[in-house]
Amino acid sequence: MEAFQLLSRGGVQFDKNRFKQDVQLFDKTSKKGGNSKALVQNADGQLPTQLDFFKYAQAGPSKKRKGAEAGLSHADGLKRRKAEESEDEEGDDADVDMPPNSAPPIPRHKVTTKGSNVPPPADTFEALKERYNVPSHLMSNLLQYGYTAPTAIQSYASPILLDSRDLAAISPTGTGKTLSYLLPLMTALGAPGSSSKIDAGVGVRAIVLAPTRELAHQIHNECLKLAQGRKWRIVLFSKATAATLADKAVRDKVDVIISTPLRLVASLQSGHLTLDNVRHLVLDEADRMLDTEFLSQVQEVVAACTHEHVQKAVFSATLPAGAEKIAMDMLNDPIRVVVGLKDTPLPLIAQSLTYVADDPSKLPTLLTYLSQPYNPPVLIFASSQPRATSLAEELVLHAIPNVDCLHAGMTKKEREDAVSRMRRGESWVMVSTEVMARGMDFKGVREVINYDFPQSVQSYIHRIGRTGRAGREGKAITYFTDEDAPYLKSIANVLLQSGSQVPEWILKLPKPSKLKRKQMGKVKRAEAVNPARRVGRGEAIKKRDMIAGSQRRKEKAGKGEKHNADAGGEDFDMAP
DNA sequence: AAAAAAC
Known part of the structure; x- marks a missing residue:
């Protein structure tokens, strides 16, 4: 409900035909690898902004949500047009003309990849599902929350992660990075509670680190949305939750931990937590996590992940050269994905x-x-x-x-x-x-x-x-x-x-x-x-x-x- | 270069 109100406030009119022109334009430009100069210039006012979905929609089902989401995914081009038509509807909660829920085409930012054997991007969540056996309950949760089509970072990063590769991903603010790593992560977890599964092991299997409590909380919420209907133990790490892990029986049932670094390090040092079964480690806001104050803590966590195969991934909207070097040294045969222009905000x-x-x-x-x-x-x-x-x-x-x-x-x-x-x-x-x-x-x-x-x-x-x-x-x-x-x-x-x-x-x-x-x-x-x-x-x-x-x-x-x-x-x- | 944040 709240979600929808917020959504309405920035609502836009939808015009399919106009949008289609945009899409064609994007497609042409995005495929020309050699023409990047022209593309960049074109980007000045024209570069399609990457589109995100309503990541923080509250759970309450809304009849309009799906439509709203589809609309959002086009909002960028539309907004610009709308501005041109100087027909702004700012500041009111007027009802919005939501588009029908037809499968939207995927607008594209310029995306560059670097690394060995980069898996091809997935244009749709469906393609992702087919290629990597994404469980169908994840797919239906995606739909339920209005994620109808992947953003650029999602279509590139998720296959890489599902392919068990290490990744450094750079994509502008608000373009759906969180989902791009959570979806592969949840897929890799397999069915909850199936400790009979040969390779599941015992204990925490995935860790997401974020620089602030608020962000960790937000990621946790996203994770719960994806996990809905399944019994994974996804823990937002705090003093209180950490205390409960003193009990090994509890500890061993945890699948995913989302935490700030220092909190995790404190638990490691108190001996209440072992990470030897961790297979996936994600650093969100990677450049922040790798700067001097956090680095040693992060390194301590990395060192504690002693499983022979630990997939590591770092995500951020910005990654200065220094941080990138540290990240790349940390990763194993990494693939680097950059959406848009590095260290550049969204043109909108x-x-x-x-x-x-x-x-x-x-x-x-x-x-x-x-x-x-x-x-x-x-x-x-x-x-x-x-x-x-x-x-x-x-x-x-x-x-x-x-x-x-x-x-x-x-x-x-x-x-x-x-x-x-x-x-x-x-x-x-x-x-x-x-x-x-x-x-x-x-x-x-x-x-x-x-x-x-x-x-x-x-x-x-x-x-x-x-x-x-x-x-x-x-x-x-x-x-x-x-x-x-x-x-x-x-x-x-x-x-x-x-x-x-x-x-x-x-x-x-x-x-x-x-x-x-x-x-x-x-x-x-x-x-x-x-x-x-x-x-x-x-x-x-x-x-x-x-x-x-x-x-x-x-x-x-x-x-x-x-x-x-x-x-x-x-x-x-x-x-x- | 420096504050904030992390417990």
């Missing part, structure tokens, strides 16, 4: 940058924004827990309705409550930290505001990926201050690459290395730059001058740009 997220001079100017800017019509729920990102809390408080003080806050400093229950309010559509404005940046699938989120500038390109991509999911359009606004200037350009490039507009002057900003030199006082105008970094309020005007100044300088520099040589002046790169 309309992104913009807003200059706010300094920190004190952010709140008034936001309040002004929220005093005008907007599309709730809005997800707002702050850089720290205290900032998230105080921003939420400010918004409440300023009578913004239905404000919520979510960060990891809150109790488990508070966090769960906040998520469920969000799922029910009761939150209009959700202020959060990076906890919410990855993986969380709130289909209703139509706007993301980066109140504090993201600390990396990856963070930016994941944050704004909370909107524009399942083929719907989304909007992302990023505030930047003078202090953010060094990082601005790399974000601006992300906007450009995914088809959003960026003001000329931002692209002309000096390279950060130059900026740094200036900050270090090596440039004559240093005084215009340096003080600005420290002062708080009252200096906004000066700072404006500074930005304007650097802009002018840059424009003047123009062709002579290289003269300063700027020793060691490489392009700024936010990636680690």
Whole structure:
């Protein structure tokens, strides 16, 4: 029900014929391997967005759901058209014209694969079933939840996993990565409780690791949907559930564990858990899981999976070179699948940058924004827990309705409550930290505001990926201050690459290395730059001058740009 | 490069 409400809110009109044109276009382009250049350019406004399904539909059966799903899978192209026709229906819950439930053709992103003996993609779930004996109850659960046709990542990744191969999969936010590994995983489990099966062994057979509790929870829910009607033990790992595993009899009956790394490591160390029967290990949000803080924990889990055949797979929307190297070293004869352009957000997220001079100017800017019509729920990102809390408080003080806050400093229950309010559509404005940046699938989120500038390109991509999911359009606004200037350009490039507009002057900003030199006082105008970094309020005007100044300088520099040589002046790169 | 998150 909630699901359907959310769905309706972003509803679109369906026009089969127009969509068919799109499909033909996609098919042509996607098959031309050698023509990728042209394709990429075409992608600018035209690249078909990958489509997801309503991953988080609640269980309540809906007469309209199937139709709705089919509609969703076309929503992308339609939305664009709809926008062209400037016939927007935003913000109302008006009934939506859902398409009939005829088998939809599969729109395609550009997909590239690398590796040995890559199994061909499966165009339909039916094909998947026939090729790999996917149990029919899984198929009917898919249908029941409205998954009528696989997304690009699903049609490529699932066969690879069903083929027992290791995989590194990169696919944009909101394109159905979760299902693409859960379906093979559940298939591999076989019939529940059949310990008589020769190779089932005893104990946990599959593990999914995710960086936040909320995400693990969400994956668990997905898994339960797929498993519905069968008696697999699928455990969302927490302190409480971990405790029950002290009993070996209980432990041995668990089939799948979904957990955050540290929780799992704690259980390993307490001796309450063994992973020697694990055959499948999935890292969701892989680049996050492989960065320094999580890496050792993940390695510990990997090391504990001592079965001779452990299939490993990593999934993410972003995978910087460093993380990819680590991943590839971890995997065995891996296949790499990339859907769309790596490290590029979906083009149907309309992104913009807003200059706010300094920190004190952010709140008034936001309040002004929220005093005008907007599309709730809005997800707002702050850089720290205290900032998230105080921003939420400010918004409440300023009578913004239905404000919520979510960060990891809150109790488990508070966090769960906040998520469920969000799922029910009761939150209009959700202020959060990076906890919410990855993986969380709130289909209703139509706007993301980066109140504090993201600390990396990856963070930016994941944050704004909370909107524009399942083929719907989304909007992302990023505030930047003078202090953010060094990082601005790399974000601006992300906007450009995914088809959003960026003001000329931002692209002309000096390279950060130059900026740094200036900050270090090596440039004559240093005084215009340096003080600005420290002062708080009252200096906004000066700072404006500074930005304007650097802009002018840059424009003047123009062709002579290289003269300063700027020793060691490489392009700024936010990636680690 | 740095905060957040993980228990």
